[in-house]
Amino acid sequence: MPTVTVQPTGVSPADVLAVARGDAQVLLADSTVAAMAASRAIVDGIERAGRPVYGVSTGFGALANTSIAPERRSELQHALIRSHAAGVGAPMPREVVRAMMLLRARSLALGHSGVRPVVAQALVDLLNHDITPWVPEHGSLGASGDLAPLAHCAMVLLGEGWVLDKSGARHDGGEALRRAGLRPLELAAKEGLALINGTDGMLGMLLLAIHDAAHLFTMADVTAALGIEAMLGSDRPFRPELHSIRPHPGQAVSAANIHRLLQSSSIMDSHRDDLAHAVQDAYSMRCAPQVAGAARDTLSFAESVAGRELVSVVDNPVVLPDGRVESTGNFHGAPLGFAADFLAIAAAEVGAIAERRVDRLLDVCRSRELPAFLSPDPGVNSGLMIAQYTAAGIVAENRRLASPASVDSVPTSGMQEDHVSMGWAAARKLRTVLDNLTSLLAVELLAAVRGLQLRAPLTPSPAGRAAVETVARFAGEPGPDIFLAPAMEAARAVVAGRDLRAAIESEVGPLA
The missing domain is CATH 1.20.200.10 (Fumarase/aspartase (Central domain))
Structure with a gap:
């Protein structure tokens, strides 16, 4: 079976096709793990210093000015995933979900999201064990990226949510993890936000x-x-x-x-x-x-x-190598939305x-x-x-x-x-x-x-x-x-x- 290795520089279009349609296995390069660990060390330092940083010590969206106590920051990340997994409708095709998960692992692997390597590895484990989250077709505005679809993927990492089998039936996400011998992920500060803030769904499609x-x-x-x-x-x-x-x-x-x-x-x-x-x-x-x-x-x-x-x-906020954590608008899907619309016009x-x-x-x-x-x-x-x-x-x-x-x-x-x-x-x-x-x-x-x-x-x-x-x-x-x-x-x-x-x-x- 072919293997795709996620590097700190990302993946190629051929890699995405190999994983989405060819069921290629996925590995994280050692250099990728090192890049994520270095980025995470910066977030840990911010937490120890008690600095107010969006998504680390504050709420989200319109609640960005709400300060979150240190002992509740892990709870904040889990609550974020549950509240944002609010999609409805028929499930997205397996190939789209697999592409989306690989691309989210790629995004984390670039080393600007401040997550532990275990978070990206958890996504890779879903791919390699052929566990496909149930991602409803409606929910994303392409605003802070594909929040709802990515949250439905992240729910399975937590041992919750639903998964899609090859017959189209829906099953319990926690049971799917247990059958594969995988453990639910306990999120640390910023990690829930990093799992859902990006353009991975629309890019995969x-x-x-x-x-x-x-x-x-x-x-x-x-x-x-x-x-x-x-x-x-x-x-x-x-x-x-x-x-x-x-x-x-x-x-x-x-x-x-x-x-x-x-x-x-x-x-x-x-x-x-x-x-x-x-x-x-x-x-x-x-x-x-x-x-x-x-x-x-x-x-x-x-x-x-x-x-x-x-x-x-395309994450927000991003962790820079000099220790700064800055809010950006890179998650906005306009470049991809325009390209998809233009291509639809042409194909029509x-x-x-x-x-x-x-x-x-x-x-x-x-x-x-x-x-x-x-x-x-x-x-x-x-x-x-x-x-x-x-x-x-x-x-x-x-x-x-x-x-x-x-x-x-x-x-x-x-x-x-x-x-x-x-x-x-x-x-x-x-x-x-x-x-x-x-x-x-x-x-x-x-x-x-x-x-x-x-x-x-x-x-x-x-x-x-x-x-x-x-x-x-x-x-x-x-x-x-x-x-x-x-x-x-x-x-x-x-x-x-x-x-x-x-x-x-x-x-x-x-x-x-």
Whole structure:
């Protein structure tokens, strides 16, 4: 089993994926333990000196001016966790919770939180024993970070709260610790606050979404090329010299992908020199690289934001090496909220233009002599008519989800936290948009393959042949109507998976 080692410099995006989805084991580097111990010594010194410091000897939020007696400071930390574990709703997916716990351990490991190494080790123990806290979907405003979701994780460290099993059932957190041979954690001053003050939930979701979006944007180029080929489109708009004069990097990448995918096709050759053929294809065909490319550039921006956040100290207050403990606003999730919202907008448009190509493929007046709704016997049979309805409904939902969450601040905590990021909500809806994009590309894959099959005896490109072979296994050949829902589910799996992409790349070379 692979192992991820948490260093004082943090972890990488690949580390997060390995732990969240690959169940990698986690270790704390010796240098990480030393960094946390040095930071904790500063907090212990402050306690002995009796200095008033937020979160160490005071209450929280609007209660920041309330002094806490030394003998009640451990109680304060436990009470903080219990009161902040106030989420409601369905549980977050296991992969999100695992990413969040690793990232919180990473944050503590940076050595600016003033916690004992045993606190970070307790999070690592949950990961390594496959204990997943039950984290409700609602509760975080991305204000002082993801307070409620992280508090639900911390509850399990205390031997309380709930855990989620792989069947989706909920169990007692204390019992889960006992079965794993783990002991509940007794928190010292500041440690409860350090467990919940940060952007780890929204960052974890953003990192998972970035990984998924990178693959889906490539698959969007694939399904676009298949649809263009089936509609007897032109490959001329995708030539590199036409994109070098508008030098957006993502656009050049998508154009190069589509151009390569359309080569060595007798379908394309059949009309290449036909003077009666359309001089210009519709925007949904001709402008595919401009839309998908802009989405790629938005993805690059999100990657840069997530990369910076991975090396950021997002706790509050922070413990500095010179002994100062300073309040900051680094927990505010605006950078991540903006990035998630921007990426959701981009992904929604990649899906919207794909649906327009589907509609064109199904329309007998615009598909260049393909039968209505891609049925050889339209009338008795409806072909893919209702698959396009489904796609249209998903596009409409994505438009609603593309409305930014990060502009929707609601003040809290007696106006102490009077502007919040809504980054958690932005990241959650981004995941839904990407899941919807998978469905939209699946519909385009089905429609494009049907179109290619109906162009026989002309043979498609190598990419088209690979797609036809893959889809025919579960959708068959053009003919009488079939039960479409299973075929659409199978097409979703093909789009989300890597097998079709690998088969195409074995023929045409790597796609970016």
